[in-house]
Amino acid sequence: MANLMEDEVFMAFTTYAAIVILKMMLMAPLTAYYRITRGSYANEEDVSRKSAEEKKKLLKAHPDVERARRCHQNDLENVIPFMLIGLLYALTGPELSAALLHFRLFAGCRIFHTISYITVLPQPSRGLSWILGMLVTFSMAYRVLSTVLLL
């Protein structure tokens, strides 16, 4: 088994995969932070100690919380396909330099995507980083399907 972790491409994949997944997971504490500072909760038991009037107020959606949630959702829709396709891609034995280019580009895109989403940078910064990240995954999927095809 150890031989997988001795392969340089697989080591590079592991590194960048862990980085983008950690980035994605950090959206949850960020959402929690916005929920607390903006006073916007989704569950009644989270505001159980408050008066009925306060509860009503605290259970309303807040734009900052919704923005963080949309960003998290976009990560789920893009980072997880990258991970799964990337795992298969790493197993097809690509050149280390080509693999690193894919992984670095994707990680950079997603970090920039989150920054532009949360800090509300003007478009097309968010749109372009989203599309470029997807193209990286499509490029890896193309390599996977052109190397291994058994229908």
Place this chain on the structure above:
Amino acid sequence: MANLMEDEVFMAFTTYAAIVILKMMLMAPLTAYYRITRGSYANEEDVSRKSAEEKKKLLKAHPDVERARRCHQNDLENVIPFMLIGLLYALTGPELSAALLHFRLFAGCRIFHTISYITVLPQPSRGLSWILGMLVTFSMAYRVLSTVLLL
């Protein structure tokens, strides 16, 4: 490492996994297409050049956009478990014919599920393709747990 990609079951898994993930990823451009043609956006910076009145209109939800998003969400909830269970299933060394049956059935179900969701086919077409896809994943999970069990 190369020996994984020389295994026929793993090659079949790789092929169908890439297909269903690509299908899932295509929901994002479809949602973007509906957002543009139906004029329904989620973020203020996406409509920054419009007048205040137009903005209000463009930031409302549209049924077609919401439908594409629900379909995408259903893919996340079903395709990703299939991928992860399928990866473990492929490693348990099943018969190629049995594995192909699982993978083909699942891919067929999900493609039909998307068609019936987006083109609003009458029920139970969407419901049945959803349930059949889940049963395929359950069947693979059963094989995984009955072959490998270390609690």
Place this chain on the structure above:
Amino acid sequence: MANLMEDEVFMAFTTYAAIVILKMMLMAPLTAYYRITRGSYANEEDVSRKSAEEKKKLLKAHPDVERARRCHQNDLENVIPFMLIGLLYALTGPELSAALLHFRLFAGCRIFHTISYITVLPQPSRGLSWILGMLVTFSMAYRVLSTVLLL
């Protein structure tokens, strides 16, 4: 290929991964159950045989359905990163006892999280099980990045 499934750590990972994924997948039938018993649907074709007045009623959101959906979403946001990081973690060759501790703790946390979410247990039961589950994943990610780092 068979050598992966002869490794005890990988077998333990496979077992717990299948368990938490099955738990996550069961949120879908639970949501469907709430949709039917509470009379709350998201798609018009699901209520096509009803009168116009009834349709309007049946297409409204119900708190129980929304709660099950939030719980499912939280699973997606936590179980899938655990799976992906856990797969890489298992490949770094940790001690069996350390790996089992991580996997058992995570599975326990997520099962308790679902129970406390669906049965509306008072906080901080849901919050703590959510945070503890995340810490397990962070601990595995730390091990992965400190063993394998190729930027």
